Amino acid sequence: MNDWILFLTERYDLVLSLLWEHSYISFIAVMAGFLIAVPLGILLTRTEKINKYVIGFVNILQTIPSLALLGLMIPLLGIGAVPAVVALFLYSLLPMLRNTFTGIREVDPALIEAARGMGMTSFQILLKIELPMAISIIMGGFRTATIYTISWATLAAVIGGGGLGYLVFTGLGLANDNMLITGALATAMLATIADLLTRKVQKLCTPKGLKIKRAD
Amino acid sequence: MISFQQVEKRIGDASIIKGLNLEIHAGELFVLIGPSGCGKTTTMKMINRLIEPTAGRIEINGEDIFKTDPVELRRSIGYVIQQIALFPHMTIGENVALVPKLKKMERSQYEKKVDELLDMVGLDPKVFKNRYPAELSGGQQQRVGVIRAMAADPPIILMDEPFSALDPISREQLQDEFVRLQKTINKTIVFVTHDMDEAIKIADRICLMNDGTVVQLDTPDVLLQNPANEFVVNFIGAKRLRKVKELHPATSKKAALPKWSIS
Numbered sequence: 129m130n131d132w133i134l135f136l137t138e139r140y141d142l143v144l145s146l147l148w149e150h151s152y153i154s155f156i157a158v159m160a161g162f163l164i165a166v167p168l169g170i171l172l173t174r175t176e177k178i179n180k181y182v183i184g185f186v187n188i189l190q191t192i193p194s195l196a197l198l199g200l201m202i203p204l205l206g207i208g209a210v211p212a213v214v215a216l217f218l219y220s221l222l223p224m225l226r227n228t229f230t231g232i233r234e235v236d237p238a239l240i241e242a243a244r245g246m247g248m249t250s251f252q253i254l255l256k257i258e259l260p261m262a263i264s265i266i267m268g269g270f271r272t273a274t275i276y277t278i279s280w281a282t283l284a285a286v287i288g289g290g291g292l293g294y295l296v297f298t299g300l301g302l303a304n305d306n307m308l309i310t311g312a313l314a315t316a317m318l319a320t321i322a323d324l325l326t327r328k329v330q331k332l333c334t335p336k337g338l339k340i341k342r343a344d
Numbered sequence: 345m346i347s348f349q350q351v352e353k354r355i356g357d358a359s360i361i362k363g364l365n366l367e368i369h370a371g372e373l374f375v376l377i378g379p380s381g382c383g384k385t386t387t388m389k390m391i392n393r394l395i396e397p398t399a400g401r402i403e404i405n406g407e408d409i410f411k412t413d414p415v416e417l418r419r420s421i422g423y424v425i426q427q428i429a430l431f432p433h434m435t436i437g438e439n440v441a442l443v444p445k446l447k448k449m450e451r452s453q454y455e456k457k458v459d460e461l462l463d464m465v466g467l468d469p470k471v472f473k474n475r476y477p478a479e480l481s482g483g484q485q486q487r488v489g490v491i492r493a494m495a496a497d498p499p500i501i502l503m504d505e506p507f508s509a510l511d512p513i514s515r516e517q518l519q520d521e522f523v524r525l526q527k528t529i530n531k532t533i534v535f536v537t538h539d540m541d542e543a544i545k546i547a548d549r550i551c552l553m554n555d556g557t558v559v560q561l562d563t564p565d566v567l568l569q570n571p572a573n574e575f576v577v578n579f580i581g582a583k584r585l586r587k588v589k590e591l592h593p594a595t596s597k598k599a600a601l602p603k604w605s606i607s
Contacts, residue, residue, distance in 0.1 A: 238425060238426075238428075238429040242427075245425070246418060246443050246446070246492075246493075247417075247446055252446070257431060337431075337432050337478065338433050340476050
């Protein structure tokens with residue numbers, strides 16, 4: 129225990145910079161994923177014929193072991209933070225894509241019919257009915273993606289992407305328990321904070337009328 | 345007002361509507377009734393182009409509706425559905441003001457209208473305007489559903505079994521209110537139902553459909569006293585017809601109808 133505290137006081141600047149690196153790698157990956165996955169998810173609800181294939185393809189991406197995917201990035205993009213971000217971005221797509229797709233698909237068809245019957249255009253229905261109704265589920269996907277990405281980002285160190293994984297893998301290699309524990313705890317802490325923050329975001333995004341439990 | 349001319353609807357090989365001719369007059373409460381699959385809902389949804397016919401012509405005030413923009417057409421026709429379908433993320437006020445907003449009406453103008461309409465169905469605007477649909481009972485929700493269709497003052501309102509999802513007591517209440525309301529607002533209403541009691545209670549004219557065609561189109565009185573054929577007799581039910589004979593040996597008065605509408 130004393131050892132560990134000593135390690136922290138001596139190396140805190142390294143730990144902090146790795147923590148920062150880990151955060152922004154994850155953040156960039158998830159944000160890029162969000163910007164692609166949500167519009168793509170919406171688009172898929174409009175295209176009955178191809179949505180199976182796209183979801184299937186993204187599902188396959190997800191089943192590639194993360195270490196292997198990172199390894200595959202090396203011949204394509206070399207080593208460093210960029211290939212790590214790209215790999216994490218690919219991983220973050222599925223939860224957000226799937227949630228956007230199902231969230232919009234599961235909006236009560238009666239609401240869509242009423243909206244259409246009242247003279248709303250498809251775009252107005254998307255913006256004013258479907259998205260507000262689905263936003264909570266979409267943000268749920270964002271939350272899952274964020275937490276997963278933070279834990280997967282640990283592997284980025286393997287291809288020189290930096291982040292807290294550096295402490296974990298170096299700790300393993302050098303049999304330095306203090307390093308290993310610091311890396312693991314910091315990652316867990318970061319994921320927990322991200323969970324709390326994204327939960328808050330999800331709550332804030334949910335329209336008020338949808339939070340009310342039925343009176344009767 | 346609304347006229348169907350040789351309207352047909354086929355889906356694949358199935359013929360849903362077969363050469364339909366109808367005249368719906370201005371200001372009347374026109375009920376489409378029949379067993380499920382008879383084409384009554386299809387007929388109604390063709391009026392606001394939620395369903396497009398395969399052949400034939402539909403006119404509103406002499407204008408071919410297929411030459412108009414469907415979105416504009418729908419904004420000028422009120423629409424109420426069985427599932428009520430108030431938008432749960434919008435307040436009652438926002439729900440009712442939706443079509444006026446789509447039509448870019450002035451805020452001050454529609455706010456007043458929303459209050460008026462809420463008052464008209466006995467929901468105090470001060471209490472209910474800022475509530476969400478989930479905070480209202482089923483009966484209250486469908487009252488809002490009905491006034492939402494009136495907010496932009498459309499000359500025509502389409503209602504697809506609006507009261508059938510409600511409990512029997514709310515249903516009775518809403519039907520009574522609705523009959524009163526119709527007298528004051530004087531709109532052309534096309535009302536789909538499968539409930540003969542409801543039809544008799546509210547209709548100016550009843551159009552009984554079966555298998556994509558009109559079997560009989562008459563006022564409730566005539567329908568009850570001179571059913572056109574066996575199908576009409578069976579659909580109305582022997583019990584109701586017997587009651588008519590007992591109550592009205594010779595002629596009938598519509599005022600007496602509600603008495604036996606509760607069976």
